[in-house]
Amino acid sequence: MTLMTMIVKMSEGLGKTCAIFFLTLIFSLPLGMIVALLRMSKVRVVSAITRFFITVLRGTPLMLQLLAVTYGPYYLFGASVARNKLIPVVIAFSINYAAYFAEIYRGGIESISIGQYEAAEVLGYSKLQTFMRIILPQVVKRIMPSVTNEVVTLVKDTSMAFTVSYQEMFTIGKQIANSQTSFVPFLVAGVFYYVFNVVVDYVMGRVEKRLDYYK
């Protein structure tokens, strides 16, 4: 198999790699905010339960979580394994990343001084207005570097979908590597991920720059 054929075959999986990446971001970024707010809930039980789930999601391998979400229903209830693996893969990734984003959001929210809330309160801002207009924009700016870190990691983590044989780029590469007894597909995969992350870095850099108008 020529290098060109390998590249073409693996590119066919890029769409699925991108699907995991974008769908995970679309679901986990907002979900993380909900988790963060639950984590900071004044109701002790709510915050304790949320905290427990976060520690589980951060404290166990993503690979294990992928397997659990994909095959768990079969072993537990005898349900058939999803025909389209994208669904369990995106669920597992979204929940896992939401846990990480939640902790980043929480750190950001807690770093805003209480005086900002008080100033808004005295001026008659409602709780929602205070959060959406005063707190959140400042949080977003502060957490951008940490979020970029997670997004870069996510690009590489999509390769873990191979554990449930979802036909994304790395899974295809691994299959070629096995059948051809060649290391080249892994090098190709490495280049793909690197280029992907160069783009991610550029985009996130632009976003950070746009938030640079104040300190």
Add this chain to the structure above:
Amino acid sequence: MDTSNSPSILSIRGLQKSFGSLSVLKDISLSVERGNVISIIGPSGSGKSTLLRCASFLEQADGGDILYDGQYALRDGVYASKAELNRFRTRFGLVFQNFQLFPHYSVLKNISEAPLLHGEDKEEVRERALSLIRKMGLEGKEDAYPYQLSGGQQQRVAIARALAMRPEILYFDEPTSALDPELTGEVLKVIRQLAEEKMTMVVVTHEMPFARAVSNRVIFMAGGVIVEQGHPLEVFDNPQEERTKQFLRVFER
């Protein structure tokens, strides 16, 4: 809105506040008449700031009454409804020690957003904000962000922001304590100007010459009680209480 003819904008009676077992305000009573400027002085930990924070609902009092224009916001330790408190909130403004401007907003937006959120007319708010900016001597800073301003300028923006809501009474919580000495003057100047315009104000301050020159009444607090109050000349030049004398001696240098 003037349903009451009560001359006092703010009346506080028997106000109590503790943090845990620490009693910070013990039976505080005072009233503020329209057009008056009241300075509250006293050592740190005397409860001055807590008093202002209770009056602006940032701290929840444990007992006593707070009335705005004769209407109860707090009656015998029980607060009025949320909606009513929101209405009371439009009557006062508060200027913080460390400004608390919104860093991601321009000067103009810092000043104009709150009235806009209250549904006021856009053009009208803009005109008011611009005239407040002029009044505070901040012409040309409309589009600047807080980090581009000196502390004194930031505090003047904060004053403009509070005034944009057209409060009937303005509270200042040590407005110059976070400023370099050479910047306190410009902030005190605008407060003095507001006093001349008969703005009703309560100022917690350590600036004794300012308190003496501007206020109609000085309140000396210590240990959570009002030890002594009266005309600034009486309090400063002829204090009756030993605790007051002791406190004022520190400033005679």
